[in-house]
Amino acid sequence: xxxxxxxxxxxxxxxxIVKFLVKYRLTKSLIIIRKKKVFIHYPFYKKISLxxxxxxxxxxxxxxxxxxxxxxxxxxxxxxxxNLNFIVEKPLVNNLKEFNKLSKNKNSKFLVNYIDLFxxxxxxxxxxxxxxxxxxxxxxxxxxxxxxxKKFELINVWLDHPLSIILFLFKRFSKFKIKRYSRKMxxxxxxxxxxxxxYKYKKNKFIFTVxxxxxxxxxxxxxxSKKKSTFNLDKNxxxxxxxxxxxxxxxxxxxxxxxxxxxxxxxxILIEKNKxxxxxx
Numbered sequence: 001x002x003x004x005x006x007x008x009x010x011x012x013x014x015x016x017i018v019k020f021l022v023k024y025r026l027t028k029s030l031i032i033i034r035k036k037k038v039f040i041h042y043p044f045y046k047k048i049s050l051x052x053x054x055x056x057x058x059x060x061x062x063x064x065x066x067x068x069x070x071x072x073x074x075x076x077x078x079x080x081x082x083n084l085n086f087i088v089e090k091p092l093v094n095n096l097k098e099f100n101k102l103s104k105n106k107n108s109k110f111l112v113n114y115i116d117l118f119x120x121x122x123x124x125x126x127x128x129x130x131x132x133x134x135x136x137x138x139x140x141x142x143x144x145x146x147x148x149x150k151k152f153e154l155i156n157v158w159l160d161h162p163l164s165i166i167l168f169l170f171k172r173f174s175k176f177k178i179k180r181y182s183r184k185m186x187x188x189x190x191x192x193x194x195x196x197x198x199y200k201y202k203k204n205k206f207i208f209t210v211x212x213x214x215x216x217x218x219x220x221x222x223x224x225s226k227k228k229s230t231f232n233l234d235k236n237x238x239x240x241x242x243x244x245x246x247x248x249x250x251x252x253x254x255x256x257x258x259x260x261x262x263x264x265x266x267x268x269i270l271i272e273k274n275k276x277x278x279x280x281x
Contacts, residue, residue, distance in 0.1 A: 002027040002252060004060040006084075007041075008075050009067030010034040013089065017064060018042075020244050031060070033067075057082050062251060065089060073098050080108040085254045087111050087247065090160040091273075092266045099270060103263045109254050111247070112266060114164035116218075117259055118246040121231040122165070125220055128229060129169060129204075138221040139165060139208040146212040147190040151183065152277055154193045154212050159273045162208035165220075166199060167265060170206070173272050174199050179207065181280055197276060 005027040007014055014032075021027050022042050030042040031053070038053045040046040048056075057078075063086040065075045072093055079086045092112050093099050102108075116122060129135065139162050148154045166173065180196040194211035218233040250257040 001025065002062050002248070004029045004031070004062075006031050006033065006057075006060050006063035006079075008033045008063065008065045008071070011066065014064075014066035017066065017244065021248075024245075026248055060084060062086060069094050073102055076102055076108065076110070077105065079110075080105045083107075083109075085109045085251055087113050087251055089113050090164075091270065093270070096267075096270065099263075099267055103267075109260070111250060111254065111257065111259055112261070113247060114160060114259075115243050115247070116161055116233055117164055117168055118243040118250065119233050120241050120243075120246065121220070121233055121235070125222065125231055126169070128222055128224075134203040134224070136205040136207070136223045137169075138223070139206075140217050140219050140221075141209065142211040142214040142218075143216040144212055144214055145216065147188075148193075148212070149190060151191055152193070152280060153191065155195055155210055155280070156273075156277060158210045159276060160269060162197075162210070163269045163272055166206055166208075167268060170199075170201050170204075173268065174201055176272075176276060178276070178279060195276075195280075
């Protein structure tokens with residue numbers, strides 16, 4: 001259990017995290033920062049002033065930044081200043097200029113929520129990929145319920161997920177190849193997009209698909225000698241075997257977390273993402 005925890009932002013994703021923390025009583029107290037409003041959410045509800053929060057922040061020991069990307073750097077600096085352990089939702093920052101400012105904080109203790117890396121299924125994937133050197137890994141992210149008003153917005157939002165898995169498994173990015181990209185606008189002015197990106201590492205092949213053309217699916221498929229193994233990343237199970245639980249377990253023991261990557265890990269993802277987006281424009 002965490003002691004005193006802060007959630008920054010209160011959108012759809014943040015509410016899901018708050019519900020999880022409260023339902024399983026994973027924190028003693030929970031405070032939420034929503035734009036210019038601050039309130040205690042758990043174990044009781046109470047509005048407090050920003051002044052009170054600023055005076056009391058030293059009494060909190062962890063946080064989760066779920067707000068808009070443009071606010072990440074500000075709260076990153078704030079929580080580093082007060083020596084909090086914290087989680088940042090991806091993307092960590094929007095550009096290299098922000099990243100360079102962030103990387104000056106050498107003593108920050110944080111995790112980036114590349115949520116699939118905390119999924120228990122990933123440990124099975126790692127085990128299988130280490131044993132077998134000649135394989136093809138396919139990763140699919142699709143959800144036709146996702147709606148985006150801007151071109152490339154779907155890709156910009158989702159690329160961090162497959163890129164974090166590739167970098168975690170192979171430690172570097174090889175030269176990518178766009179196997180497929182298409183988009184169209186529906187009658188409501190929303191963009192439908194699909195992208196397939198291919199990487200090769202000696203005898204290993206990796207291809208990922210991101211799309212909102214197709215039904216909801218989040219899975220990794222590994223093919224070895226024509227035999228396929230599929231790992232469903234959306235599979236629900238006991239709360240102690242979920243990505244959320246593993247994420248917060250790593251936050252509590254952040255000093256020993258294998259997911260507390262150095263800044264170069266996050267920088268490589270940002271650069272690779274920009275390369276892919278640039279190749280589409």
